[in-house]
Amino acid sequence: MNNRRNFLKKLSAISVLGASSFSLLNKFSDNTSLAAVTSSSSEKNKVRWGMVVDMRKCKDDCELCIDACHQVHNVPDFENPKDQIKWIKKAPYPNLFPSKNHQYPSENVKSKPFLTFCNHCEHPPCVRVCPTKATFKKPDGIVEMDFHRCIGCRFCMAACPYGERSFNWRDSRSAIPNIDRSYPTRQRGVVEKCNFCSERLAKNQKPACVEVCPEKVLTFGNLNDPNSEIREILKSNQASVRKPELGAKPSVFYIL
């Protein structure tokens, strides 16, 4: 399994060399080749992918990012809440930040639906508990799922302090509006969640949600590069992470 994973990494590294000649690399403001660093395990910790969510810009009733994500990842659309799978969703501010919430929240956050998705934690509890390494942390900080290894024990769901994991309670293929053949569908019985669009990073594309948002709410970049755009934003704004007291160290930051 590890061999296969390494092989895939090498494969994507090679394909990146090809892609780079199209000078797609400068698409990103922080000048980092997403794919090259995503695929190299030797340069450990050179890269830690992260996201800043600027909630001041987010429109309450807009769900473009959710639709885009769920479309490219073949996330099914079930009516029954019991079956629903969500990689990215909106929930009220007090629910996301229970320890930050107080009796007199400011008007702009009080009733605002906040975006939420996997935090790709630096110390992910989900990875710690998984008995098969089906969920694992890549050297670039992304917490990934191996759908072919997951045994469906749902230990990771009990462990994730942020409620960002969904289980395939039943066959989902019939509930996917338009299947995108370039991304796998999942069998029933495995867990899934946001993957920071690893598959798009390998092709030098930004995460789907980042790309689609017209308001520029989402900024994606390398947290370990002090000169990256995401770090510039964090330098000049007071940002929050969810439940910092738990020590999971989320890679997703919110500007309220």
Place this chain on the structure above:
Amino acid sequence: MIEKAWSGNRNYWLWILFLLVLISIGIYCYSLQFEYGLGITGMSNDVSWGVYIAQFTFFVGVAASAVMLVIPYYLHDYKAFGKIVVLGEFLAVSAVLMCLLFILADMGMPMRVLYVIIHPTPNSMLFWDMLVLNGYLVLNMTCGWVALDAEKKRTAPPKWIKPLIYLSIPWAVSIHTVTAFLYAGLPSRHLWLTAILAPRFLASAFASGPALLIILILLLKKLVQFEIANEAIQKLATIVLYASIINFFFLGLEFFTAFYSNIPGHMHGLVYLYAGLQGQHALIIWMWTSLVLGLGAIVLLLIPDLKREENILLISSVAIFFSLWIDKGIGMVLGGFVPTPLETVTEYSPSAVEIFITLGIWAVGILTLTLLYKIALSVQKEAAA
């Protein structure tokens, strides 16, 4: 020795037939679940473990409690337990078997169960739980069987069994400690995130297991004229009494820390279980039943004259067993999922399919227990004759 299980009277076979019917229904329901997926149960992303994992947790405790017989008999040479040590060990065997089946029933990908061994992951408590549970199964089966075999042959048990028996003592503690670690190390599940979860698990195990054993022994007395000194039963009752007192003491400690500190996260799980939260209150009736039954039985057992009354002892044992079954087999697991990480309350109730699968697994356990007890009692009878 196994041939002893193949001869019995009509009632014996009717009982076995009844269990086989339950098992068949369970297997049929499992085939439905296998076809459709776990969506056929009442579980959801918010309450992602349900009755299977809760029953698993409870029966790990029952299994661990065999040590309450092994310690007095083998370490303190308490002869009165001589006849029932093997009953304790075989109860452990049946309980562990049920635990393993409950885990299997809960898996989304049961065909991949061996991945836990193929891709060993020591940082996962589930990996260790799998190891200690299987080890405990083998240990108890071996210790019980070898001792029984020696009794049949009217010889002393072989020397090599002693170290295994001694090993089974810390091993019993380990299975329930590791099972508590499945829960107690998860950030943000406040009801579980408590250092006394493992000791509380052990206390409730050492109460519920021996309580079940008392019930079984009294049943065997009535049904097959099993002869046992009253002293042994009374000693078991004392163990049940003190272990339940410790269990409820621990529960009180949980309440104190949560409510005196007044930290919302620490209170929510308990509030939900005993009073309801955000308008959801499905478990209140269960939790209060558990409290009343448990504390009531403790009062009965505290009065020596009542404790000696066989009927009262039976009632108290049933009450304790049921009380702790609710406490650990329902409340503990479900309460941990409330509130959800997104501060909402989702309730859960098992589906019919889920209940029948659970009944089927119980039936497997009871069938195993029946066969093993049949063998043990026949051998003991012959040896005494």
